[in-house]
Amino acid sequence: MKILTFAVVAGLALAATQVFAQAKPEQQIEYRKASMTILGRSTAALGAMAKGDVPFNKDVAERHANLIAGLSDLPLTAGAYGPGTDKGAPTKADPKIWSQPDKFKAAYDKFTVAAKALPAAAADQKTLASALGDLGKTCKGCHDDYRSK
Template sequence: MKPILATTAVGLMTAVLAGGALAGALSPEEQIETRQAGYTFMGWNMGKIKANLQGDYNAEQVKAAADTIAAIANSGMGALYGPGTDKDIGDVKTRVKPELFENMQDVGKLAGDFTKAADNLAEVAAGGDESAVKAAFGDLGQACKACHKKYRADD
């Protein structure tokens, strides 16, 4: 494993293992900022996959990005939606709709669908088949949109 990948993997595993315990120790502002950082990092990795699907396909880059997305999806980010994180706090803004906190069963289903799609993308990416990755990437995008449509406010 390359040094930067090893460092990233160790950091992600630390975040995964500490996720639930750490979230309880974070203020509402820190929970919002942390979950936004996770989504931003996932988005950046999705952009890397999209670029590979639209240009010269590099299976190694796609696999690394898909593994990162799956790691974040499985990290317990739901714990970062604690009390008080349903609205802006000072300079810390959130786009989460209050309805998210009122429909936890639906949110749990959507989160499960997202995690399943992320895990599938990582598994498919490990095989290196570009057309299979494209299909799995589309499924992941749909899982993202399903939650955004219901529970994320527009800019």
């Protein structure tokens, strides 16, 4: 029984890997943009709380922070910026992402580090505001260089 369960789970995991491996460029581009949309929404929600435009709520802040941290490096590792994803659907991603992949990865890594630091800061409005400021610099830094207007 245990062996059977393992076989089923392994089979599902393999199927999921293949779905990602076979994702078409347009699917990767959609995923890239959708992940950015979610990052934008959650960052804005945290920003409003950090500034006091809406009342600070620790639980909500932690949920957004955990989402940002968990999502951060996933699109990169899942191939959303991989070879061949520079075209195939409307995109504002700059061609430099594919011509200078190491520099792009460095910009992405800065963002991931800031994103993963967010949950530990989210329980308090002041520490949240500070961590969010650090995160925002990494969003802007990458957009300045790698997102066309």
